[in-house]
Amino acid sequence: MRPRDTILLTGFGPFPGVADNASQRFVPKLAHLAARRFSAHRVVARILPTDWERAPARLHDLYTRERPKLVLHFGVSPSASSYVIERVAHNTRKAAEDAAGALPRDGVVVRGGPDTLAARIPVEDVRERLDALGVPAVTSDDAGSYLCNALLYRSLIYAEQIAAPEAVGFFHIPQQIQPALLKSQAEPGVARFDWGTALIGGLEIIRTCLGRPPPSRRHVKNR
Template identity: 70%
Template sequence: MTGFGPFPGVDENASERFVPKLAHLAARRFSAHRVVARILPTEWERGPARLATLYQRERPKLVLHFGVSANASSYVVETRARNTCAQREDATGALPSDTVLARNGPETRDVALPAADIVARLAALRIPATTSDDAGSYLCNAVLYRSLELAEEQDIDGVGFFHIPRVIPPALLKSKTERREMRFDWGSALLGGLEIVRTCLGRPPPSRRHVKFL
């Protein structure tokens, strides 16, 4: 699992806090699997390069990326990365060296994870989620594109990217009535993250009796 550090306009990146918390819970819930959490620098050069090093070192079977978006009010399941990058400064103030991510690469790369199933299973838990076929043109898209490229080289299908809101409100104690309403807070975000992992691992959804609201 990866998140991102700060970048211009976002002094505190929610994914930097979210990913270690989710990884800790996932390691306990899915103890048969080794869970690794890393925070990528939000930089045009070092972000994708760090990701390539992680692929080589960890040889992953499932790779889940998380990043923030000003347009997200809940989980946004990205389904496609585009071979483009905006002339926008990264965390160091640097601009990308080109207008595309890979000069000879395909225009788009599609995600193979079951996006519709993920959204449906989150909805069953009263956790809002949508799909998107446009991951933007900043570092989130760049990392997803590079990750799909690296996964193709290693014959891995399990790569996904999930946008979360820039600000996640604290979890509230919910009454039975309130739980009928969809709300995205730290509790539902982590519960949803576990369900994303469970879905990507091909495991059936939990019984409603065994769902613990975090």
């Protein structure tokens, strides 16, 4: 029997100023749904420490052990009110403390590395398909200079050196995800990022990155 391809989903733990990281709760929920929806694949969910040294080391181990075919990272941003689809990672790190109180050893992610690396996902297709489902999303060329950006940069490097995933991307989400509303409570025509839309959107992100067609129209009503 042919082994199942692996989908790797990661989130982050707490860090200074964010005691409860929404991605730490979001990723396991998404993985649970994805394992049922994409049963031909093996879904692996891991929460990485928000640590300059340990996060890339853990990710390196995951690439080596899992040889994933799809890698999607999630993290929070104080400015996000929707999905923020990151287009690029920058070879830069700011002098900010991680969860262990440590500063980065260098101002760049990889010495001698390119200034930027493009995410390996169909960014516009993802945004358009989220929009079609009524899931708020925007694109971004600036993933910041903290752990989120550094992890995406490292992930793209590992994708070249260790495995060959079909897609590698990073998505910022709001620091707080609102409870899902009943259909009778939702305001018509207003896209709202809550647990319902977040998880619907997460499944659609995976579906798009796997190259699968969008859901049929009957599943996209009452948006």
